[in-house]
Amino acid sequence: MRYITILLFVLTTIAQAEVTLVEVIKSENKMHLLDGDKVIKSYHVAFGGQPQGHKQQEGDEKTPEGHYTLDYKKEDSSYYRAMHISYPNAEDRAQAEARGVSPGGFIMVHGQRNRLGWLAPITQRFNWTDGCIALTNDEMDEFMTLVKIGTPIAIRW
Template identity: 70%
Template sequence: MRYSILLFILISNLAHAGVDLVKVDKSESKMFLLDGEFVVKEYHVAFGANPKGHKKQEGDEKTPEGTYTLDYKKEDSSFYRAMHINYPNEIDKANAKKLGVSPGGFIMIHGQRNNLGWLSVITQRFNWTNGCIALTNREMDEFMKLVNVGTEIQIYW
């Protein structure tokens, strides 16, 4: 009985939790959804094939580092659902211009490649994106319910 009550309270709190910050620790392959100081949810995530360091140019297979905003949801992606990260920001564009390269873009949090969700047991064990942050499809559904457009995301090593 006591376990049932605690489980009910936990589920109720999760359902009503407001995520106001997403933190991504690239060194641990973890994403944390936060409501203030409270961790609402933690996920194991996959990144670009070359995850260490900040994204500087298109094709470097790095996931950006820094503070960004999740600025829109995309349901018609090549991957199972997606939410866009507003990379490149003005600083990223200026740095790429100094280097004479394109900063790249279209960095998303997304699920698995369409029709291949069943492979997530394998794909989530290594970094396979071109710089995006990947979840399983089930986790992506949950992420989309918990995180609103306009939420800040902090990505760091």
């Protein structure tokens, strides 16, 4: 009975919390949902195949670093549900233009590739995306419930 009470307390606390920041720490393959300074949920995540460093151009398999916004949800993705990250920002576009390359884009927090969610226990052990941030499908459902459009996301090494 005590465990049920604790579980209900935890679920109620999460439900009452408001995610004010999504913090991503690439060097640890971690994503934290914060309400102020309090971590209310943490996930193990996967990134692009070349995770270290800031995304410089399309096709470099890097996940951007910096401060962005989660600006819209996409339910008809090639992956199980997705929320778009506002990369590239003006600075990203200017730096890419100075190098004569495309900055890339369409960077998302998303679930597993459609019809392959059952592989998540394996795929989430590797950095397998083209620069996105991947969760399991169950985690993606929770993420989409807890995180509102307009929530800031801070990504760092």
